[in-house]
Amino acid sequence: MLRWTITFIIIAIIAGVLGFGGIAGGAAGIAKICFFIFLVLFVLSLIRGKR
Known part of the structure; x- marks a missing residue:
């Protein structure tokens, strides 16, 4: 992304x-749209990785 x-x-x-x-x-x-989608997916993967 x-x-x-x-x-x-x-x-x-x-x-x-x-x-x-x-x-x-x-x-x-x-x-801009691709960058914000990338940021959202990155944050979600960080949150899921900690669980």
Whole structure:
């Protein structure tokens, strides 16, 4: 999941540099969603691992 986040961040940066604002915004939005899903799953796995 973290790998997808990094991929979309890189796509957003490249699209932003090249002037594709809509694509950069979309990729950044997807990266945010993937990152928050990753954080939730990570915290849940930490909690389950302690039990």
